[in-house]
Amino acid sequence: MTHTTxxxxxxxxxxxxxxxxxxxxxxxxxxxxxxxxxAMVVAAIYxxxxxxxxxxxSTKSAGDLFSTPGFAFANFEFFANLKELSTYDGGIxxxxxxxxxxxxxxxxxxxxxxxxxxxxxxxxxxxxGRGTVIAIVLASMLIPGTxxxxxxxxxxxxxxxxxxxWGILLPALAYPFGVLLCWIYAxxxxxxELVEAARLDGAGxxxxxxxxxxxxxxxxxxxxxxxxxxxxWNSYLLPLLVxxxxxxxxxxxxxxxWSQASITIPSLQTLTIVGxxxxxxxxxxxxxxLQRFWKSGLTAGGLRx
Amino acid sequence: MSTTLVxxxxxxxFSGSGRWWVPYVFIAPFIxxxxxxxxxxxxxxxxxxxxxxxxxxxxxGGSETLFxxxxxxxxxxxxxxxxxSFGRVALxxxxxxxxxxxxxxxxxxxxxxxxxxxxxxxxxxxxxxxAIPGVIAALLWGFLYQPSVSPFLQFFSSLGIDADMLAxxxxxWSIANISIWSNVGINMIILFAALQALPREAYxxxxxxxxxxIRIAMSIKIPMIAPAVLLTTLSTVIGTLQxxxxxxxxxxxxxxxxxxxTPNMAIYAASTLGGDTNLGSAMAVILGIATxxxxxxxxxxxxxxxxxxxx
Numbered sequence: 001m002t003h004t005t006x007x008x009x010x011x012x013x014x015x016x017x018x019x020x021x022x023x024x025x026x027x028x029x030x031x032x033x034x035x036x037x038x039a040m041v042v043a044a045i046y047x048x049x050x051x052x053x054x055x056x057x058s059t060k061s062a063g064d065l066f067s068t069p070g071f072a073f074a075n076f077e078f079f080a081n082l083k084e085l086s087t088y089d090g091g092i093x094x095x096x097x098x099x100x101x102x103x104x105x106x107x108x109x110x111x112x113x114x115x116x117x118x119x120x121x122x123x124x125x126x127x128x129g130r131g132t133v134i135a136i137v138l139a140s141m142l143i144p145g146t147x148x149x150x151x152x153x154x155x156x157x158x159x160x161x162x163x164x165x166w167g168i169l170l171p172a173l174a175y176p177f178g179v180l181l182c183w184i185y186a187x188x189x190x191x192x193e194l195v196e197a198a199r200l201d202g203a204g205x206x207x208x209x210x211x212x213x214x215x216x217x218x219x220x221x222x223x224x225x226x227x228x229x230x231x232x233w234n235s236y237l238l239p240l241l242v243x244x245x246x247x248x249x250x251x252x253x254x255x256x257x258w259s260q261a262s263i264t265i266p267s268l269q270t271l272t273i274v275g276x277x278x279x280x281x282x283x284x285x286x287x288x289x290l291q292r293f294w295k296s297g298l299t300a301g302g303l304r305x
Numbered sequence: 306m307s308t309t310l311v312x313x314x315x316x317x318x319f320s321g322s323g324r325w326w327v328p329y330v331f332i333a334p335f336i337x338x339x340x341x342x343x344x345x346x347x348x349x350x351x352x353x354x355x356x357x358x359x360x361x362x363x364x365x366g367g368s369e370t371l372f373x374x375x376x377x378x379x380x381x382x383x384x385x386x387x388x389x390s391f392g393r394v395a396l397x398x399x400x401x402x403x404x405x406x407x408x409x410x411x412x413x414x415x416x417x418x419x420x421x422x423x424x425x426x427x428x429x430x431x432x433x434x435x436a437i438p439g440v441i442a443a444l445l446w447g448f449l450y451q452p453s454v455s456p457f458l459q460f461f462s463s464l465g466i467d468a469d470m471l472a473x474x475x476x477x478w479s480i481a482n483i484s485i486w487s488n489v490g491i492n493m494i495i496l497f498a499a500l501q502a503l504p505r506e507a508y509x510x511x512x513x514x515x516x517x518x519i520r521i522a523m524s525i526k527i528p529m530i531a532p533a534v535l536l537t538t539l540s541t542v543i544g545t546l547q548x549x550x551x552x553x554x555x556x557x558x559x560x561x562x563x564x565x566x567t568p569n570m571a572i573y574a575a576s577t578l579g580g581d582t583n584l585g586s587a588m589a590v591i592l593g594i595a596t597x598x599x600x601x602x603x604x605x606x607x608x609x610x611x612x613x614x615x616x
Contacts, residue, residue, distance in 0.1 A: 071456050133332060146569055150588075255440070255441065256440055279441060
């Protein structure tokens with residue numbers, strides 16, 4: 001904590017210096033600052049306006065959506081829209097939401113565990129084949145998920161796992177990037193001396209991992225879990241291929257289905273808008289409140305990977 | 306190789322305490338899921354791509370599987386639309402990747418310089434779209450591309466400009482816009498984190514010598530964060546080849562996005578609508594090899610060897 005404070009203090013001092021330097025009187029610098037601010041305002045409008053439109057559009061009735069200006073509020077129908085969303089087709093929207101939560105939360109927990117044990121073993125033990133495992137992890141990071149989506153689908157059909165929860169949950173477990181991150185975190189946070197000391201105290205290898213290793217790695221594990229969660233929450237191609245049963249679909253597949261159907265059923269347009277807004281609120285909140293974790297994960301991945 | 310091993314061992318004393326099989330128990334879950342869900346699909350795709358399923362008669366007599374060698378590959382390469390989809394993503398990538406990287410790098414540099422006020426708010430604004438799933442972002446922009454609801458198009462229309470974002474010539478760039486909007490944030494954060502980790506002294510000296518901010522950015526900062534630039538460029542290029550979500554969603558609102566608009570869409574269409582998973586597998590193998598070749602060229606091109614892989 002003191003370290004951070006010191007860092008902030010030095011930065012502040014530097015900034016004061018910088019300002020002192022500027023105020024000596026070079027005008028171009030001030031002009032530059034104004035130009036930068038204008039550019040940033042334009043950028044902020046570009047990035048925020050679509051989200052603002054979504055928020056405003058979700059408060060409008062189907063009629064007002066087409067007849068009132070996009071960025072102006074009309075009759076406030078948000079709760080009516082929400083009720084319509086909840087009751088349409090027997091409340092299928094919330095079923096999709098529940099499915100997305102199942103795929104993301106349970107999936108992320110299982111994936112993180114698999115990554116944690118592997119990363120821990122790579123950092124703590126030296127064993128035959130360790131180099132091969134590391135090479136496999138690094139090489140397979142180059143395989144994009146969407147390329148193997150179709151082959152995975154073919155495999156799941158053969159295994160009889162298509163159109164089941166397992167068909168979405170199990171393929172997500174193979175997550176090389178998570179293994180890499182866990183390996184890096186374990187190297188940095190699990191001192192071998194501590195493992196050695198625990199051994200001398202008579203603790204078994206598995207007990208050392210569960211009661212000590214996992215706890216020491218916990219910061220990194222949150223990052224891995226967050227990435228795995230996001231991957232599953234955003235996943236589209238694999239569920240689209242694997243799931244045919246509406247009751248099993250995640251939000252992404254369900255909502256695009258509505259968008260497609262809205263050509264013939266116009267009332268679905270409003271529901272797609274409200275549904276989109278509802279589906280991004282939890283993820284945006286989680287993402288922004290957990291910034292500290294995933295930012296550190298990106299730095300670690302960027303430096304080492 | 307052996308020196309690296311020795312050094313690694315010296316740095317971190319691994320202990321072979323207890324039973325030799327313990328580490329294998331730890332890595333077993335990963336090995337199992339890796340073999341089942343990464344190796345097996347690839348093997349199945351390759352095998353599957355060499356066969357064809359023929360339905361006999363009216364489809365009542367069941368189907369039989371025939372070995373056709375490279376027949377499916379020849380069909381894929383003879384499919385003009387499939388080849389066109391590669392040309393399309395190549396054209397898309399040539400424009401979208403530089404635009405994305407320039408915007409991300411410019412924003413990261415601006416956030417890194419002290420000039421900017423309200424830094425946290427602007428960072429939040431740039432990053433927010435990344436927290437929105439790609440498919441939802443595509444749905445959202447889909448509405449903003451329709452003149453009947455889009456406030457932007459209505460505004461331009463009032464100025465006398467009738468922009469058709471979904472016309473055959475413009476829809477590709479409308480897709481690029483969605484992808485840029487969604488992904489600039491994450492690339493900016495990665496580059497910004499790399500910039501923040503640089504020692505300030507490196508360019509304090511240049512500043513005292515009278516170098517301007519732009520000069521410092523171009524000849525000191527950017528070269529020093531080259532690994533992060535490579536990482537973000539590589540993932541953007543791979544993302545380009547894999548393009549699926551945005552065009553697939555826009556396909557629901559315009560006829561100008563065909564069902565085989567991108568390689569991934571062609572694979573999806575062949576496997577589902579076409580009902581020909583053998584052809585789909587051949588296409589997936591082709592796309593996989595293309596992706597691998599492009600990434601290797603990019604990595605080789607930038608002359609950077611992965612350090613950890615040697616240990």
